Amino acid sequence: GAVVSQHPSWVICKSGTSVKIECRSLDFQATTMFWYRQFPKQSLMLMATSNEGSKATYEQGVEKDKFLINHASLTLSTLTVTSAHPEDSSFYICSASPPGLAGDETQYFGPGTRLLVL
């Protein structure tokens, strides 16, 4: 159980185009999902917290108009990189916490989406 999927796993796009990445919780409902960004040989940096039915909470320095997050259902959150530029090339990872016993905050991560902007 507690499987999180992402689609696509790989995407190459031209500069100036927009790219949508999907994050799905396959066997549980997630009112909250998280989006991370990871550059090569670096740690994961939290970009935003995606809240079902409400606006996402962005971390300082993350442009909300550039990284659009939509959490339309309890099993799906999407991240859209608008007007992508080469510096947006990165590994994007989502995570979610399945509901469970009180205090269970363990996050389960998706396999990641590698974005290359040419």
Place this chain on the structure above:
Amino acid sequence: GESVGLHLPTLSVQEGDNSIINCAYSNSASDYFIWYKQESGKGPQFIIDIRSNMDKRQGQRVTVLLNKTVKHLSLQIAATQPGDSAVYFCAELNTGGFKTIFGAGTRLFVKA
């Protein structure tokens, strides 16, 4: 500012030996810590967690130790195997919410 960091960026061990990966954290208010394993091109995989009311927790071949006095966390892997080669991250969870802060990561190399 608050941070979770690691003492060593890389660790190389012989197959069969025990591995110890260390982590320092600075937020004394954190009460939940997790170790993740990340293989190349994949998302992080949960290994083991520990709450601040514990000093030690054991899993299958892995043990996490927490020293709150010096804000130190360690991951011990027994009988390290080639499949253990990966980057290991410690993470700290703020008590006020579910925002996880990741450390810099340690790459573990297992020599056959």
